[in-house]
Amino acid sequence: MNKPAQTTYPIHDLLRQRWTQRAFSDRAIEVEKLRCLFEAARWAPSSFNEQPWRFIIATRDQRGEFDKMLSCLMDKNQRWIRSSGVPFLMIGLSKKTFTYNGKPNRVHTHDIGLSMGNFLIQATAMDLFVCQLQGIHLRRVTELYLVPEDFEPVIGCAVGYPGELLRLPAEFHEREIQQRIRADFKDFVFEGTFGRSAKLFTRGESA
Numbered sequence: 001m002n003k004p005a006q007t008t009y010p011i012h013d014l015l016r017q018r019w020t021q022r023a024f025s026d027r028a029i030e031v032e033k034l035r036c037l038f039e040a041a042r043w044a045p046s047s048f049n050e051q052p053w054r055f056i057i058a059t060r061d062q063r064g065e066f067d068k069m070l071s072c073l074m075d076k077n078q079r080w081i082r083s084s085g086v087p088f089l090m091i092g093l094s095k096k097t098f099t100y101n102g103k104p105n106r107v108h109t110h111d112i113g114l115s116m117g118n119f120l121i122q123a124t125a126m127d128l129f130v131c132q133l134q135g136i137h138l139r140r141v142t143e144l145y146l147v148p149e150d151f152e153p154v155i156g157c158a159v160g161y162p163g164e165l166l167r168l169p170a171e172f173h174e175r176e177i178q179q180r181i182r183a184d185f186k187d188f189v190f191e192g193t194f195g196r197s198a199k200l201f202t203r204g205e206s207a
Contacts, residue, residue, distance in 0.1 A: 001162065003180055014124045019180060021129040022172055025163035026085030028061065033126050034088070037159070040122035044115035050105060052095035053112040056145055060087045068144060073156055074135035081158055084167045088159040091141055092116060093151045112154055123159065131158045 001023070005016045038055070046052060058069040069089045070078055081089070094112040098105050105111075116132065123130045133156035141153040165176055186197035 001165070001176075005180055005182075008185075014121050018120055018124040019129075020131050021162055022080050022084060022131055022158075022176055023163045023165045023168050024084045024086045024129065024158065024160040026060070026087060027161045028059070028087050029128065029160060033128065036126065037119050037122050037128075040118040041115045044111070044118045046111040046114065047105060047107050048098060048100065050095065050098055050100075050108070050111065051115075052105060052108040053115040054093045054095070054151060056091045056093070058089045060085075072137050072141045072144060073133060074137065077133050077135045077156070080168055080172050083169055084158075085163055086158040086160050090157040090159065091136065091145075091153060092155045092157065093141075093147060094154050095151055097150055108152075109154055116155065116157075127161065128159060129162055133157060 001021070002017070003019050005011075005019075007016060041053065041055070042051075044051075044053075056069070058065040060066050066089060069091065070081060072091065073081065092112055092115075094108045096105060096108055097103060120130050120132075136153060136156040138153045141147060147153065165173060168176065185201035189198045189201060190196050191198040191200075
C-alpha cells in the first residue's frame with residue numbers, strides 16, 4: 001500500500017513516501033540491508049559527537065530472542081506483531097550523560113531521534129517499512145537486558161517488508177488505511193512570540 005504525503009511544498013520523495021505501516025510480510029530482511037540501516041543511523045549528528053544511541057535487535061528466526069523482546073512491548077503492540085509476521089524487532093536506548101565529562105546530556109533523546117530519522121529514511125530507500133513503538137515496558141527492558149543505569153530505553157521498532165492488510169487484527173485496519181494528515185504551519189512555526197504564526201506562511205505574503 002502506498003500513501004504518499006500530499007505536501008503543500010515540494011520535498012524529497014523519500015520523505016513523501018515514508019509512512020508508518022503495520023501490515024508486514026514475514027519475508028526476512030537481507031543482512032546487507034540491515035547493515036545499511038545501522039550505517040545510516042551511525043552517521044547521524046549528535047551533541048559533542050557523543051552518539052548516545054544504542055540498539056538491541058532480535059530477528060524472528062531466533063525465536064527465543066524474538067519472544068524476549070516481544071515481551072517488552074505493551075499488549076496492543078504484541079497483538080499486531082504476532083499476527084503480521086514482522087521479521088525484525090529493535091529497542092533503541094540513549095545514554096543520559098556525556099562520556100567525556102560525565103555531565104547530563106540534555107539532548108540525548110533528541111540525538112537518538114536524529115539517528116532514527118536516518119534509519120527510517122534509509123529503510124524507505126530500500127523498500128522497507130518501520131513502525132516505531134512508544135508502547136514499551138521500560139522497566140522490563142532494563143531488567144531483561146541488564147541495561148546500565150546511565151542508559152534509558154526510548155523506543156521500540158518493528159521493521160520489515162510491506163504485507164497484506166488482512167494479516168492484521170481488525171482493530172488496526174482503519175488506522176492503516178486512513179488519510180495521512182499533519183498540522184498546519186501556523187500551528188507550529190512562530191515568530192516574535194510563542195504562538196504567533198510566522199508571516200513566512202501567511203497567504204498572500206511574498207517571501
